[in-house]
Amino acid sequence: MVKKQILKQVVYRIKYKKKKYIHFWFLLPCFVVVCFLIIFPLLYSLHLSFFSWNLTTAYLGKKFVGLENFRSIFLEDARFWRTLENTLIMVSLAVGMEFGAGLGLALLLIRQIAGRKLFSVLFLIPMMVVPVVVGMVWRLLYHTSYGLVNFFLRLCRISSGVDWLGDASAAIFAIIIADIWQWTPLMFLILLGGLLSLPKEPYEAAQLDGASATQIFRYVTVPLLKSIMAIALLLRTIDAFKMFDKIWMLTQGGPGLATENTPLYIYYKAFRYFDMGYATALSYILLLIVSVIATFLLRSLFVSTE
Template sequence: MIRNLEKYAPYFFIGPAVIMLLLIVIFPLAFSLGVSFCEWNLIRGGSWKFVGLRNYSYFLFHDPYFRTSLKVTLTFVLVAVGLELILGLGVALLLNRPLKRIGLYRTILVIPSTMTPVVVGIIWRLLYNPELGTLNYFLDLLGLPPLNWLGDPNLALPSVIMADIWEWTPFMALILLAGLQALPKDPFEAATIDGASTFQLFRYITLPLLQPTIIVATLLRVMDAFKTFDLVFVLTKGGPGMSTETLSYYTYRYGFKFFHIGYASALSYLLLVIIIIIVQIFVRYLRTGEE
């Protein structure tokens, strides 16, 4: 009896997770793929109308707002993640030496990345506030004119990016620090004996050895940056104009402000495809590490 049941053991262990994920992720996504081929407005009543690829061709070829949003998102991802990588590497190098109480430092350092993103938004809204914000107070102390951080269309996106950099640079630094501390000591000793300078050590030994860590950290950040929603919602609601309207926020507005569920589903599939491509690169990277 027991022997017979043992035959099914793998299903017993893995079954619940697979069934649950099919039910709560794959089925809903298949449903929204279907909806993305329809015109369906929740406000105007419940009728679906099959329109084929019209939703897709509309945002690809006719929707100027979509193009703006895509540009905002790409700028955001590129600038934010790029600066986070550079700053994070700097902080990691700075902390990569024998420190007492490194655990405490790590915990403090990573506070911005593990606290609630909405709270990060609130904090920066407070700092950026043109009437009572601390940042303008500091500018004033330095004798500089005050800035309308979130209200100026040219400054809003850089301001959101700056908040994102504050939030996620610690995440980068923490991962890169772990990577630095796992590096072998021998190549550094050999190169030092051969008279390599600190810069040469960094350029020709640290960077190449750290590359896998840098790639994993960057891919994870790029995936998250593409989905940015919380910061935009709290800081700017996409404005002024569309200057900070990320793809996630644009899709959210179509789905839950205008209730164009069909169009929003098509938009969400674009984001999904972008993420799936990055995930594939990430997974390939992990697999070569595991096998």
């Protein structure tokens, strides 16, 4: 009798262990795919960043140089610092203005005004357009002779015309304007969803206390919406650091280096000069910069939710 009970317990434990770990077997195919498509390329590219490997002389093989690629980037590559400056300018101005415009529109359309649903739907259209197409459209709009932007500037007698894509001082703002046009709807959508999810009780209490609209926004809306704001800024900032399509279609980094950002510089290094080791080192430096900024935004998100 005792042996039968022991045998039953052993059988039960074996079956329980099988059931306990069975979900790992279901996850295994996904894990293999993730390893193959994400983890392996990351590790291989990190390995490649410590080598000097030019595809024009690929028959010579890879030469291990250690941290030489990183040293050259930080101490000798003036072009990297220029492209990083352009990247930070584009990201800060574009994301900042998209956030401000998106928040303003969300606060406006949360009110019961006529046609707000129709406007909300129409306002999302730019976000659905492929970035390459956005670049092509804005290239036509910025055309010096027959572009609509210069046409309205002349019509309003503001200017006789601006060489938006040929003037070094104007080209970077031309790209930022195109990016704002496309991605402000994303900020609007996230922030509008956040505003609609806020509880009504704090607003009712603030109104009973006689708080003004500015005070309600500052002391009620912003604290309650802080986590949503952090998420919106995090998503858009990470995406803005990867901006490539619009720059390529509008200026290809010109005139000179006026609009060349770090992703475009990495592209040139990898696929124009074929210096794969140097290009991967640049990629990891950009990854580190984005990770630091993302960590800061995530910390602000967690602090706001505590």
